Amino acid sequence: MGRIVALLIAVLAAASVRAEGVQVPGIAPADRRSGFETMGPDVQAMQRDDFSNPAMLGVAAGEAAWSRAPENGKPACSGCHGDIDAAMRGVDARYPARDAxxxxxxxxxxxxxxxxxxxxxxxxxxxxxxxxxxxxxxxxLRSRGMPIEPPSARGLSDGVQRGEALYRQRFGQLNLACAQCHDANWGRALGGTRIPQGHPTGYPLFRLEWQSIGSLQRRLRNCLTGVRAEPFPSGASEWLDLELFLRERAAGMASDAPGVRP
Amino acid sequence: MRRVALVIGLAAWLAGPIAGRVAVGAPMEKGAVPEAAPLATSRPPDPANGRRIVVDRRRGFCLLCHSGPFPEERFHGDLAPSLAGAGLRWSEGQIRARLIDSTAINPDTIMPPYFKSEGGYRLGRAFAGKPILNAEEIEDVTAFLATLRD
Incomplete structure (x- = not known):
């Protein structure tokens, strides 16, 4: 009797988990396409040329800030890390990461x-x-062209799993989960827009829609307000979990940051 | 023995939605879709207003996912079947049931529930306590879609 009750509880628990999340198959690794690959050729050309990529203005400002020491006598970034090319090579491809x-x-x-x-x-x-x-x-920029490393390989599987649960969670008045558009319907037309697969390979990036450079969190916030949901607060752990899952999902794809997107 | 039957029954009940997933996007038999009775409204349905709601990008936003006989609209989505012939395929009650809460017909649908006031997970504050469309608008859209018989 006890065993049957345990079995029933296990089955019901499995059912409640399933009922929460949208279950659609993920994208096979060979079918993955970055936003760069699926956007129009004019925007691709804008990103390919560093002189026309508006995000490169941010890079120039960031490089200047890298070697500028604060007025309080503490070191500049370069004071501890040295040359940005050598010190930051491949770093972004390994983020998010645990602070030692x-x-x-x-x-x-x-x-x-x-x-x-x-x-x-x-x-x-x-x-x-x-x-x-x-x-x-x-x-x-110092990780451009390098493969995104899976967060699970650096002990962050818990966050990846929490992020996947959020990815499969229906949100807002429109009652939509990320997976329903970006796994089940990528490439199709949502009004005048082709739905991308939603891989975070190019952040921070310049969006023509924003007319500015912005972060992955800003993009995710746009999606949540789009389905008429209340976004998580800035810096909330849910954003981090979602990023961990999305980076795991994009593992092995080449980083193209800082990107340009429509 | 009865316990075994209970477990088997439970397993079948749980397998139901899984089997249902296989059929996503497959045409559904007309008889299989439930009907919803007309909602209480303050005025008779207005199909012309229903058409305006269907093409409006903030009210019905139907053309984000559906295409249909709306030649003046530039962008039509292709995530869902065309609305052309909706009135032939479905009865008014079936159209209304889909609008009110399509997840009651297909739990995996991407179609938003247009007349469900309890809202979704982390519902945006501006939308609290409000369905996407009110009862009059649901009846207007139902009446309009029922006229699409080509």
Whole structure:
């Protein structure tokens, strides 16, 4: 009797998990396409040419900030790390990552903010500020063309799983999950827009729609407000979990940051 | 023995939605779709207003996913069947049932529930307590879609 009750409980538990999340098959690795590959040739050309890619203005500002020491006498980024090309090579491809000192999992902007407050004695630049996006773009450029490394390979599988649950969660008044558009219906027309697969290979990136450079969190926020849901607060752990899952889903794809998107 | 039957019955009940997933996108038999009775409204249905709601990108936004006989609209989606002939394929009650809450017909549908006031997970504050369309608008759209018989 006890065993049957346990079986029933197990079956019901499995059912409740299934009922929460949208179950559609993921994209086979060979079928994955980045937003760069599926966007129009004119925007591709804009990204390919560093002189016409508007995100490269952010890179230039970020490189200048890299070697500018704060006025409080603490070191510049370059004071500890040295040359950005050598020090930051491949770093963005391995983010989000666990901070060895605090044990916290940080995305790249979170890592830069921690450095600013702990090592430079500054109040960290806010997310979405030009200064933080510029530093992020300058660092991300040093991973261009490199394969995105799966977060599970650096012990972050828990966050990946939480992120997948969010990816399969229906949100908002329109009651849609990420997976329903970006796994089940990519390539199809949503009004005048082709639905992309939603791989975070190019962040931070310049969106023509925004007319500015922006972060992955900003893009995810757009999706949540699009389905008429209340976005998570800036810097909330849900964004990080979603990013971990999306980076796992895009593992092995080439980074093309800082990108341009329509 | 009865316990075994209970477990088998439970397993079959759980397998139901899984089997249902296989049929996503497959044509459904007309008889299999439930009907919904007309909603209580303050005025008779207005099919012309229904058409305006269907093409409106903020109210019905139907053309984000569907195509249909709307030559003046530039962009039609292709995530869902064309609305052309909707009135031939479905009864008014079936059209209304799909609009009110399509997940009651297909739990995996991407079609938003247009007349469900309890809202979704993390519902946006601006939309609290409001369905996507009100009862009059549901009846207008139902009446309009029922006229699409080509």
């Amino acid at each position: 000192k605090s044990g916290a999992v940080l995305d790249l902007p979170g890592r830069i903010q921690t450095c600013q407050s702990v090592n430079q004695g500054l109040s960290p630049q806010p997310r979405e500020s030009d200064g933080l996006l510029a530093l992020q773009a300058a660092i991300a």
